Amino acid sequence: MFYPLQRHVAYYHKALLYLLCLLGLAGCATFSEDGGFNEVQKTTQRYIKQTPVWANSNEVKQKSAEQVKALLSPPLNIENVVQIALLNNAQLQADFYSLQLAEADLVQAGRLPNPSFSMLYAKHRGDYTIEQSITMNVMALFTMGKATAIEKKRFEATQNNMVLYVLSMARQTRNAYINALAAKQAVDYLQQVNESAEATYQLAKRMHEGGNWNKLEVGREQGFYMESALALSHAENACIQAEEALTALLGLKHPADFKLPARMMDLPDAEDNLKTVNRADFSKRLDLEQTRLQVEALAKRLGLSKTTRLIDVLEIGPASVLEGRRGDPVKKGLELRFELPLFDWGTAKVKRAEAMYMQRLHQANNQAILAASEVRAQYSQYMTSFNIAQRYRDEVVPLRKSMLQESLLQYNSMLMSPFALMVAAREQVAAVNDYIEALRVFWLAESDLEMALVGSPLDSEGSVL
Amino acid sequence: MMNRRKFLQFAAAGVALSAVDKTLLAGIPEPVMMGNADTQPLLMPNTGRPYQPVATLNGWSLPWRMNKNVKEFHLVAEPVKREIAPGMVANLWGYNGQSPGPTIEVVEGDQVRIFVTNKLPEKTSVHWHGQRLPNGMDGVSGLTQAAIEPGKTYVYEFEARRAGTFMYHPHADEMLQMAMGMMGSWITHPKNMNMHKVDRDYVFLLNAYDIEPGSYLPKTNTMLNFNLWTFNSRAFPGTSPIVAKQGEKVRVRVGNLTMTNHPIHIHGHEFEVTGTDGGWVPKTARWPEVTTDIAVGQMRAIEFVADELGDWAFHCHKSHHTMNAMGHDFPNMLGVSQQGIAKAFSKLVPDYMPMGKTGMSEMSDMAEMMDMPLPENTLPMMAGKGQFGPVEMGGMFTTLKVRKDMAKNDYTDPGHYAFPKGTVAYALDNSEGLPIEHQAAPTAGEKPITEFNVRKPHKMSHD
Ligand SMILES: [Cu+2]
Numbered sequence: 027m028f029y030p031l032q033r034h035v036a037y038y039h040k041a042l043l044y045l046l047c048l049l050g051l052a053g054c055a056t057f058s059e060d061g062g063f064n065e066v067q068k069t070t071q072r073y074i075k076q077t078p079v080w081a082n083s084n085e086v087k088q089k090s091a092e093q094v095k096a097l098l099s100p101p102l103n104i105e106n107v108v109q110i111a112l113l114n115n116a117q118l119q120a121d122f123y124s125l126q127l128a129e130a131d132l133v134q135a136g137r138l139p140n141p142s143f144s145m146l147y148a149k150h151r152g153d154y155t156i157e158q159s160i161t162m163n164v165m166a167l168f169t170m171g172k173a174t175a176i177e178k179k180r181f182e183a184t185q186n187n188m189v190l191y192v193l194s195m196a197r198q199t200r201n202a203y204i205n206a207l208a209a210k211q212a213v214d215y216l217q218q219v220n221e222s223a224e225a226t227y228q229l230a231k232r233m234h235e236g237g238n239w240n241k242l243e244v245g246r247e248q249g250f251y252m253e254s255a256l257a258l259s260h261a262e263n264a265c266i267q268a269e270e271a272l273t274a275l276l277g278l279k280h281p282a283d284f285k286l287p288a289r290m291m292d293l294p295d296a297e298d299n300l301k302t303v304n305r306a307d308f309s310k311r312l313d314l315e316q317t318r319l320q321v322e323a324l325a326k327r328l329g330l331s332k333t334t335r336l337i338d339v340l341e342i343g344p345a346s347v348l349e350g351r352r353g354d355p356v357k358k359g360l361e362l363r364f365e366l367p368l369f370d371w372g373t374a375k376v377k378r379a380e381a382m383y384m385q386r387l388h389q390a391n392n393q394a395i396l397a398a399s400e401v402r403a404q405y406s407q408y409m410t411s412f413n414i415a416q417r418y419r420d421e422v423v424p425l426r427k428s429m430l431q432e433s434l435l436q437y438n439s440m441l442m443s444p445f446a447l448m449v450a451a452r453e454q455v456a457a458v459n460d461y462i463e464a465l466r467v468f469w470l471a472e473s474d475l476e477m478a479l480v481g482s483p484l485d486s487e488g489s490v491l
Numbered sequence: 492m493m494n495r496r497k498f499l500q501f502a503a504a505g506v507a508l509s510a511v512d513k514t515l516l517a518g519i520p521e522p523v524m525m526g527n528a529d530t531q532p533l534l535m536p537n538t539g540r541p542y543q544p545v546a547t548l549n550g551w552s553l554p555w556r557m558n559k560n561v562k563e564f565h566l567v568a569e570p571v572k573r574e575i576a577p578g579m580v581a582n583l584w585g586y587n588g589q590s591p592g593p594t595i596e597v598v599e600g601d602q603v604r605i606f607v608t609n610k611l612p613e614k615t616s617v618h619w620h621g622q623r624l625p626n627g628m629d630g631v632s633g634l635t636q637a638a639i640e641p642g643k644t645y646v647y648e649f650e651a652r653r654a655g656t657f658m659y660h661p662h663a664d665e666m667l668q669m670a671m672g673m674m675g676s677w678i679t680h681p682k683n684m685n686m687h688k689v690d691r692d693y694v695f696l697l698n699a700y701d702i703e704p705g706s707y708l709p710k711t712n713t714m715l716n717f718n719l720w721t722f723n724s725r726a727f728p729g730t731s732p733i734v735a736k737q738g739e740k741v742r743v744r745v746g747n748l749t750m751t752n753h754p755i756h757i758h759g760h761e762f763e764v765t766g767t768d769g770g771w772v773p774k775t776a777r778w779p780e781v782t783t784d785i786a787v788g789q790m791r792a793i794e795f796v797a798d799e800l801g802d803w804a805f806h807c808h809k810s811h812h813t814m815n816a817m818g819h820d821f822p823n824m825l826g827v828s829q830q831g832i833a834k835a836f837s838k839l840v841p842d843y844m845p846m847g848k849t850g851m852s853e854m855s856d857m858a859e860m861m862d863m864p865l866p867e868n869t870l871p872m873m874a875g876k877g878q879f880g881p882v883e884m885g886g887m888f889t890t891l892k893v894r895k896d897m898a899k900n901d902y903t904d905p906g907h908y909a910f911p912k913g914t915v916a917y918a919l920d921n922s923e924g925l926p927i928e929h930q931a932a933p934t935a936g937e938k939p940i941t942e943f944n945v946r947k948p949h950k951m952s953h954d
Contacts, residue, residue: 441821
């Protein structure tokens with residue numbers, strides 16, 4: 027809908043002033059210097075030490091590449107892998123551009139449609155008429171304030187999502203690193219087992235060739251060897267898969283571009299050194315924050331304005347969050363302030379708006395329940411996996427070691443055969459291998475718990491991505 | 492093995508009075524306890540009728556008290572710690588501080604009263620194996636008497652009617668209590684000191700235990716697979732030697748309370764079996780032997796003149812019984828090289844040593860050379876050090892040491908025999924290339940079967 031505006035030159039400056047004034051009222055709808063990325067970086071650092079970098083210029087690109095190169099030169103550690111991913115992961119770099127897109131929408135919404143300007147110059151019998159005209163969408167002028175507010179919410183939501191993408195990427199990378207380390211160590215151990223199994227089989231073969239043993243006895247040892255060789259093949263394959271997954275997340279061309287350390291991170295000494303979960307951590311969940319933004323944006327879009335009261339969505343249904351140490355009774359109704367406004371439907375003419383809003387509100391309720399449950403479950407997973415790994419470290423592995431030591435003493439006194447001694451040795455190795463697996467599960471649980479305290483990225487409709 | 496000086500020290504400290512409550516046991520002779528497992532000096536009788544006492548190999552005789560005309564002994568049945576050989580202690584049940592219990596020596600016709608105090612956690616009884624006595628004194632719990640409950644003292648009283656060699660052991664929960672080491676020897680000397688007179692008279696029991704390497708308590712349900720075969724609950728190299736002066740007449744009385752037979756064998760001499768549990772063998776019925784099989788529950792008294800100087804082996808001839816705990820699952824690895832394999836093994840077990848290629852000696856050599864650690868409280872399968880090297884024996888093995896000069900009542904170890912020059916087997920100097928490879932004789936009309944050539948002796952090596 028266009029409304030031509032025609033003014034004589036005399037009015038030109040006045041009109042321009044008016045336009046600028048309108049633009050000013052609509053809020054600084056211009057492109058920011060950082061594209062909103064500083065805010066993303068800042069929020070990210072509430073959760074992790076590493077900084078995401080948006081390589082949107084050649085200069086930054088080069089700097090990032092140098093940083094990645096430096097980080098890749100020593101063997102990786104769990105902090106560095108996250109930093110590399112935040113610098114180098116291709117998907118993440120692509121995601122960062124949604125920020126630019128959202129900002130573009132925001133700026134667009136805050137701008138008047140391009141006015142068309144024309145000047146008429148006519149000379150008729152010696153009279154001059156100069157006619158200038160500016161044509162623009164006047165309706166846009168009236169709706170501009172509202173549109174800008176909506177796009178602003180959307181932009182904030184995108185920023186929020188961006189933080190979640192970054193944190194989710196951090197978690198995926200951590201997990202991939204943990205998996206790759208465990209897979210590599212499993213290969214190391216199974217190689218040892220396989221080597222001993224092969225030697226045992228060779229010894230058995232010599233026993234058979236010398237007439238000391240029959241075919242059945244050799245077959246038994248050959249069976250052990252075959253089993254261990256197959257187990258090694260499986261482990262080697264799993265290791266390649268795990269390393270490839272990490273390579274992709276780090277945005278690298280080849281697994282040879284990085285070096286893994288020899289050993290997995292040690293288990294924390296005692297339960298006292300573990301993370302605790304409290305209310306403050308829970309209320310930091312970004313997806314809940316984002317939901318609030320989305321609900322508010324929805325209200326605005328629906329033209330709802332008269333707030334009757336605020337409700338805590340967690341109170342709509344039952345919810346409880348574990349607080350304190352495991353084994354403490356679960357505290358009912360954690361006082362998480364997750365409040366959303368209710369509106370006076372009486373004044374809202376459109377029933378559809380009520381339905382849409384209430385639907386969104388209940389979705390938010392469900393989201394809060396799931397979030398609370400997720401935190402509890404991940405916390406339990408974390409503590410349980412610690413206790414299991416601790417048992418392996420403090421009981422199972424030392425027990426197998428001492429049993430192997432006893433077996434060696436028995437072998438020394440010719441009470442136990444070298445074949446039985448090797449069985450004890452393999453059992454000890456298996457215990458170490460089980461410990462590494464338990465350690466892997468523990469570190470994944472820690473990583474997952476951290477993510478449970480952050481939340482999952484949501485789409486614009488509020489569904490978990 | 493013990494030297495003379497050490498023995499005297501032990502003898503001085505050996506017999507000690509126990510701390511049994513005197514008021515509680517008023518009228519009961521104080522029990523005498525023994526603190527070590529070596530052969531103790533003879534108990535010379537200073538009351539009662541005279542006799543020539545026995546030497547209990549790795550044991551002792553129980554002192555008595557004369558109460559009017561009755562010889563009173565006090566046996567205390569109790570848990571004990573018995574040193575099987577240096578480096579291994581067994582948690583056994585026994586009497587008066589040791590297992591087996593002390594030898595009881597009386598004279599034919601003696602009136603004997605034995606107090607038996609039960610300090611075990613379960614009831615017991617004492618059966619006087621082989622003796623003529625009133626049925627109510629035979630010690631079969633339930634059958635001839637009520638069992639002795641823990642904490643109780645029972646009195647056995649009878650006349651030692653028949654001279655000879657006997658044994659005593661429980662007849663209550665007998666299988667467990669005997670597998671735990673409850674037994675002892677009993678000698679009834681003849682009234683006439685000149686009857687069956689010898690210069691040295693030894694006695695001991697054969698016992699078997701099943702003690703898992705690294706543990707202390709016998710597995711009492713074992714019936715055949717014992718891993719410790721002992722002379723008086725002592726395994727070589729912990730066994731004391733049988734010593735004699737050249738020309739002395741020696742008697743050795745051996746009672747078998749294990750669950751299998753033992754062919755007892757002597758080197759360098761012939762002997763005659765002169766007595767069984769049933770009595771003396773008439774002279775005309777004796778025949779010469781170098782080995783006599785002693786069946787389960789039997790006693791054999793053998794006699795010989797120790798006229799050959801030297802250190803003579805004296806042992807059970809079942810070769811598995813002259814070994815200490817060994818692994819029945821250890822495969823025979825003769826001739827199997829572990830070259831290249833041991834290296835892979837030691838990646839998982841850094842202290843791995845390949846053994847068995849040339850025989851089991853490797854183990855004793857290895858243990859000696861490398862100080863290879865064994866499980867706690869476990870004797871090496873074979874051990875003992877002679878003047879020429881490892882003896883590689885264990886279990887039911889000791890030595891008969893015959894010397895030119897040995898004082899009458901000296902039972903201490905005289906040390907290694909000094910061999911006269913030129914009387915010891917010697918190595919041939921084969922540096923000249925003397926033939927050592929046998930040639931198989933070709934069978935008539937056929938080609939030689941070379942596969943059956945005897946293998947060249949291996950040099951000891953570990954790869
Ligand atoms: Cu035997």
